[in-house]
Amino acid sequence: MLENKPLFFLMTALVCILIGLSKGGLGGLLGTLTTPMMALVMPPDQVVGLLLPLLMFADVFSVISYWKRWKWRLVLLLLPGGVAGVTLATFFLTHSPTRTLRIGFGIIVLAFTLYKIFEKYILRWLPYQGRDWHGLLAGILAGFSSGLAHAGGPPATIYLLLQKVTPIEFNATSVLFFAILNWIKVPYYLYAHLFNLQSILQIIWLAPIIPVCVVIGRWAAGKTNRQLFERIIVVLLLITGLLLLFEK
16 A cells, blocks of 8 residues: 555655645745645545644644734635535545546646746736625635645635735734634545545654744744745646646
8 A cells, every 4th residue: 555655654754844834934835735745645535634634733833823813804704615615625525536636636736836927917917806705705716725635825815915914914814714624624524534544643653743844934934035935836836736637
């Protein structure tokens, strides 16, 4: 089984590092890499259930870091759509063959890669007048991509950036929304039998990597050339997306 191979543990350790750095403040784009990278070494339908406990563990540290700095109104506007999106994603996960899921992961990764490349232009050219239903729509997109591939960052990011919140409010609101959304996923994943207790127990010893990397991420956030860093991540996303699409 793939879970017993050194490559699986190596990739899991790398993913724990990425989760910690992402939650520590080096950017949600890092988190988008985790599911597709794991899908390269194990069946895609098993990835989301394996990673969810690790993400929930990381949420503890990120929520504490931004405690009570979030905008509750924006969280509440996003959550109903988030629930709907997770519902759709779970249906897709349970009714799609492995190859289709792998292609779906690849498409999501490439779509987010394109968004990141043209982000400045999109936000500059997009005329915007705030409406409450925009939170519902952003929540659906974020919930679907998060439920399907733990990659809901970009839709929520676009919405929150357009709300003219401060950087602290932006980070805190995003952190709380996804922390709640991860708990919402639990009954859905249980119903869909997406958790594999044996696999989770095999990797649980790697979990301490996460808080260490959260601390490193917070330290490195102000010392990193963000433009160069994001370009490197975009290239990695592009490569990973193409591997998922064309791997036989």
